[in-house]
Amino acid sequence: MTVTNPDKIVFARMHHPDAHTLGGYLATGGYTALRKALGDMTPEQVHEEVTASNLTGRGGAGFPAGVKWGFLPPEVHPRYLVVNGDESEPGTCKDRQLLERDPHQLIEGSVLTAYAIGAENVFLYVRGEMALAQERMATALNEAYQHGAVGERIFGSDFSVDVVLHWGAGAYIVGEETALIESLEGKRGMPRIKPPYFPAAKGLYFQPTIVNNVETLSNVPWIVRHGGQAFAGLGGGRATGTRLFSLSGHVAQPGNYEVEQHVTTMRDLIYDHAYGDGIRDGNEFKMMVPGGVSAPWLFEEHLDMPLDADEATANKTMLGSGAVVVMDHTTCAVRAAWRIVRFFAHESCGKCTPCREGTTWLERILWRIENGAGRPDDLDLLLDVCDNISPGLDWPPKMTTICPLGPSAPSPIYPSINKFRDEYLTHIKEGACPHG
């Protein structure tokens, strides 16, 4: 066990009951980073600190934020910052906690980022189902305007930026950044074709746009206060700083945990008393979703994998949105896979043929197997349909679709067939689920 216990960064205020209010935020060092940046730092210096921190995107793709900001074409205005608060990956609930419990931290991080990249407007897209988060964000934003932290001439400086709140309408796909941009523009939430490959070139209203995740931006005030090097001093490899994991499933102590990357392992997260505290009821570990249900499953042999995106890639999966779902030996692998694929089938936007048709087909085959109507050929069929959505069934996935939603559906299927083929065959032979 190598559990470290560094000072919390994004969760520093979680023990303050009124951290979501302006008073509570100011009492705990709030908006000092913004005052510092606007008073003493150029936008380039803020950008450099974030680049030096090697802060990576916490939404799923894990791209370095400072590098992404650098993709903006110079001198093209207006340009926008879009905050992706459409947290929808099953098992993930960290952004929601940040939005509900520390909204000013996100506002401060967003304004700092807008300052760094020269954005004229910030659009804060909050998932439609998060009622409390919407209320807290709206209240905090009003307070921030009154406090002078947002709007015209922030804290008396020459820098002005507006933050526009937008509530989502209930589609998982809008977590994909180009679909989110379409939704913001008032259109159907469907991913855009590529090219253009990055919203940084052509994004919202076809202007240069940076889309960052809530947790990513919530790190920025700390980085500005303490310096990029301090952040980079935590963790290791390319996985610097701390990050949030939403631990759920069959663990004794589920919850959102801020852990130091790279030095902490998956086993620490699941078994340490400070975090998951082991499998519930003393049951046996069977499998886990390591980073949101889009990530291919991991098994017992992977427990000592460090919490580091590169390590996850080496194991042909990802830490994605940081949602770890643990399943114990009472779980039916077929039923678990079916439940996840059903989610993707339900959430497919319908744009690309392989995803629209394929995810539903996979769901129905899995449903047949789980309910005793499977055929021996179905496993090959499942794998071949998966292959037609994500050729080669590799990680990072190859895609016959525009966005990764379709290729996410195979993530629970081929690892579980590879690992638990006998369990699938038992379903088919016995005509029923052995787990009842």
Added chain:
Amino acid sequence: MADTQQASETVIVTIDGRSVHAKPGEMVISAAERAGLYIPRFCYHPRLEPVGMCRMCIVNIDTGRGATLQPACVIPVAEGMMVDTVEAGVKKAQDGVLEFLLINHPLDCPVCDKGGECPLQDQTVAFGPGESRFVEEKRHFEKPIPISSLVDLDRERCILCDRCTRFAKDVAGDPLISFVERGNETQVLNFPDEPFSSYFSGNVVQLCPVGALTARPYRFKARPWDLEAVESTCTSCSVGCRVEVQSTQNELVRLVGIDADPVNHGWLCDKGRFGYEAVSGSARVVDPMVRAGGSLAPSSWAAALTAAADGIRSAIDTTGASSVAVIGGARLTNEDAYAWARLAKGVIGTDHVDAQLDDGLPAGLVQGLPRATIDDACSASVVVLLGPDLKEELPVLFLRLRQAAIEGGVHLVEISPAGSGLSPYAMVSLIHAPGEAGAIGQALASGSSDDVAGVAAADIATARDLLGLASGGTPADVVCVLGRPSVAEPATSVEAAVAHLAPAVGSFKVLPALRRANVMGALDAGLAPGLLPGRTSLDSGRQTFTQRWGSVPPEVGLDTAGILSAAADGRIGALVLLGADPLADAPDPELARQALTAARYVVAVDAFHTASAQEADVVLPVATIHEKDGTTTNLEGRVSTLGHKVTPLGTARPDWAVASELARRLGEDLPWIDETEIWTELESVSACHTGITLDVLSDPAWRDGVPAPIPAAGVTIAGVGELPSGAVAAASDEAAGEGDGGSRAADVGSAPLSERPSPITYSPSAGTPELPVRNGYDLRLVAGRRLYDGGTAVTNSPSLAVLAPGSTARLSRYDADRLGVVDGDRVRVRNARAAHELDVEVSGLVARGSIAIAFGQPDGVAASFIDGIVTDVTVETL
């Protein structure tokens, strides 16, 4: 030089090991196709923005960072790009997509209209699996459901390619169909209680790559393998969209748009697409009819022709050739029109000939000003809209200009007595009081600090800025779309505007917006008072045509309004209606009635039993378009060939044959045995048709039609490229004025250029009649047209006839509020001539003080009010 240019404009990519020269910005799929490598596709369409959603065209593309599967329809070519369309992984991905498309497809090909010409079927037969691996129940929807009165939607067959929805939103501007639901439940649908009532709805049927969208007029009429087809030009209006005309068993069943780059981009309006129904309709005249004992009775051709010739001969003998008049001709082919021009002006000797029905513009105004093509308009910096609502009258020109305004940066300046379908895309719409366009033109030319004719000074200033007429500006090069916005105001209104604007701007070219099918061809053939074939005047052409024809009329004749007045006064001995129905079409139907009654002898040459034909003394049945060969001329002056697809109904003959027979009976043998001989004669004498020989017309390079006059050498025509050498040679002779016919192709019998009469020039007059002062309680009438009206084509096409909206009283919000009425209220509209109860339609397109009532609706309401150069009506609440 040419090579350097080629190099800088070419990107070299490797596709399946072949080096392919592509255009910068071109998508891989089209570069491959031009190189002869067809990549399968469903959602991609060259005239629509790519969406990359069917994923059928997925291929391996390597731009230096390793090959990845990418849809060829959204990836632009890049130098050094390597594309592999046949590798095993590509084939597996494509086969996978095809299987995905098929798992929920009903495979009801045997009862599907599309079966036999279906890309999904073809693709499946060629590459698809023999058996389905999908054992689950397929997706079900109610099938089919009507989304409009013309189009049915079968959502089970739909493969969700987004073509129809993209067309509706992006091309037509009618976003009335859309995706609803999502994922596996995604479907195309119209909005509740709102049909897909687009003028362009038939295009989505043509675009649909499966049988999901079918046209109700065509459903179950034919199987594609039983269809016979010819290329032709649509003659529903004067845009001249290229079409494929399809029939089975000698019955017309379908028109399909052909992508003519300079004209219609493959689109058709629904009136053009479905108007073929009239051809086999019950209102066709199938036998000659001669009035006997007060009523028309079927007759033999010999007897009817003799009767008609006698009627004309008697008029000539008793009151002179100038007591014979000919109205109409815009429905005819170019050859028909020339034959009738020669009969009327050369044989009979009358100049009282007019192809327009007093609802157009003076022939000189449209013929005598520099002409623009549609492409010229779509690439102009400023287009002045000084004519009718193009969406209603020339729908595909509306599509072209809409696209040019949205994507091409063309600035539209609208000058009109009522807003139009293009108003939302115009930079500024100057909606003026009826009849006062001249005042607007003057204000634009010389500036105004006051409001003019109801138009705000600020809007005039904006327009002046756009036209480069504001101080410090450079006068813009302008294309003016010129027509008659309202038959309740005089043509002098727009003419005066032209007179002020044309000299003020940088350059001024005209795209005539006269709507009747071949009105431009008829004018080019000389069917107008004072004109002779080739856009030449009676005087300029006198010598040439006297030589060719024997004689020409001594002096300029009357236009239709003049002819009708003369007839009503008893001064017309024989009146020939050449496919004209003045009782239904003339702005003054009362005058038309008096004229038909008072004319001593009336000959109707028509394909339909129109109201006017019923009043004739003899009716000679003629073949319609699709029943005869020939050429037609669109509003650009573009000459294109017509397809002869079905045999004429009954004993109908082409109009030129009728002219020839009448000429013989009047003592002169016109020497033609078919329409090609007429064309050859026309080409040999006309100043504007020089070089447009039969060879040029049948050259595949000129498939989209040949602009008359033929463009000068060195001009590259979009979609054609370099001009064919024969044409270039002819054109350069023309341009240089050398008069040496020796180098011209197919010039047998042509008059030397020096002997061809010169084209007319025209100086528009700024003079306008003084308008009466409008009483403060009255509203001034604007009478534009709607696409679906009481005209012959619509009335006799059952699918379209039901779409004529009928007359409503369209009022501005201000006047509606003043009267205390809202949408749907009934009001009484009256003036000294008529009174009608109408429904109110409150419209942002109507100016304060005006009332818009569509002209030409089957109820004839608008025409019944028209009583002067402008018409005022009183609106009373009930």
